[in-house]
Amino acid sequence: MSNSFVRTAILAPEPPPLGEKGAVAWLRRNLLATPKDIVLTTLALVFLAWALFHAIDWLFVQAVWSGPDRTFCATTVQGGIQPDGWSGACWAFINAKFDQIIYGGYPPDERWRPTLVGILFVLLLVPMLIPSAPRKGLNAILLFGALPIISIVLLYGGFGLEIVETPRWGGLMVTLVLSFVGIAVSFPLGIVLALGRRSHMPVIRTICVIFIEVVRGVPLITVLFMASVMLPLFLPAGWTVDKLLRAIVGVSIFASAYMAEVIRGGLQAIPKGQFEGADSLGLGYWQKMRLIILPQAIKLVIPGIVNTCIGMFKDTSLVSIISMYDLLGIVRFLFTDPNWASAVTPLTGLIFAGFAFWLFCFGMSRYSAFIERHLDTGYKR
Known part of the structure; x- marks a missing residue:
């Protein structure tokens, strides 16, 4: 019996049919699978083309640039x-109005000061965000320790610089100040609150729970209103607190409560074996949290942390209710x-x-x- 029909080498796999992969297959499977899908896809494309044409025409073609x-x-x-x-x-x-949108009512002759602060902020932030950049510790000290002090001196004045009161600040500068300080304060405070809520000490756990639930139970606009309008009523006669500082405190407290719940979710997601393994090594509570638990928990909840930061950045526009002109507030004010x-x-x-x-x-x-x-x-x- 002849064995000539038996193949001695395995054939190379053939590519799948063109209709089973690629852009054509995706379109056929997701947008053109049925007659109803074809009709809906066609109508959607026609509407998008019409809307895009008119948007481009209004935004760029018919626009007045100067x-x-x-x-x-x-x-x-x-x-x-x-x-x-x-x-x-x-x-x-x-x-x-571009300069006013960026700086608000900051004196034109002194706008080099917030510009310098912005340049320093970018120069320190960019290396901090690059994982491979060296000397992260020194960078963090300069960004979160030295830069705030330098910024206060440059923006507010003193030491030979003209004093610029915070009511004259505005625009994008106020939005960035509120959001950066709010994020920098709410993140560590949120970690402390999350650890406190999981604490085995009843007093600490109760205080953290009450703080988180009360702050999360009221809107940010109420917190800002309390910080700006009600707080001065409880201060002694002649005492006052800067309005921008009150807004920063209100935003930071509000964001820290949400940040605490995000961090707590990450802590609950850590397997029990990680805690037991850290205990078996003889690590103390803070060593265990700093070296073993928190790095894993924070990595798990990065989307939630960033989501909270994005929400806080957008919520800074609410400071307009306390007569502070952030980016959106100054734009609306300029309409007048x-x-x-x-x-x-x-x-x-x-x-x-x-x-x-x-x-x-x-x-x-x-x-x-x-x-x-x-x-x-x-x-x-």
Whole structure:
């Protein structure tokens, strides 16, 4: 019997059919699987194309990019130069008010001071965010220890510099000050509260539980209102607390309660064997938490921590209720300028403010994803 029909070598695997993988297969499987899917996909694409076309046309093509006042964005009926109706986005308004949007009412001749603080902040923050950068300890001391002192001297004044009261601060500068200080304070305070809530000492556990539940049970706007309006009523006559400091304390306390619950979730996710293993090594409570438990817990809840930071960054816009002009507040305040009163000015300003908030929040989100990938070592061999 002949064995010529028996193959002596294994054939290489053939690629799957083109209709089973790639972009065409994904479209067919997810968007064009049934007649109903085809109709809905077509309608959605038509709507998106129509909306995108008009958005680009209004934001960029028909937009006014420069001009000294509202007449460049208004119709001839309203005293402007647009013959057929209102213009597109009035970016001339953003261009004219850009310095105020960034610095608020900070004196123009002294704006080099917040600019210098921003440069120092970036120079210290970037190496801190790069995992491979050396001397993290020194960097942390400079960022969280030296920079706040230097910033207070530069922004507020003294030591030969002109005094600039905090009510004159505003714009993006106030938003960044509130969010950075709030994050820097709420993270360690949240860790302490989370550990206290899991403590075996009833007094400490009760205090932490009451603090967390009370703060989480009221909106941030109430905390800011209490810090700004009600707190001075309980102070002795003649005593006062800076309004910006009150806002920073209110935001930090509010964020720390949420941060504590995020950290507590990470602590509960750590297997009991990790605690027992640390105890078997003879480590004390703080050594066990610092070296074994907290590094693992924080790594598990990075998305929750970043989510809390993003929420706090956006919630800083609520300080406008206590007459502080953050980024959104100063943009809305600038709408009252009669030289720029037009139908397109408010929408342009709000779009700019929204894009600025989105830019910072998206950056935090992407960095969070990068750190998650960098620390994802649980299943690597």
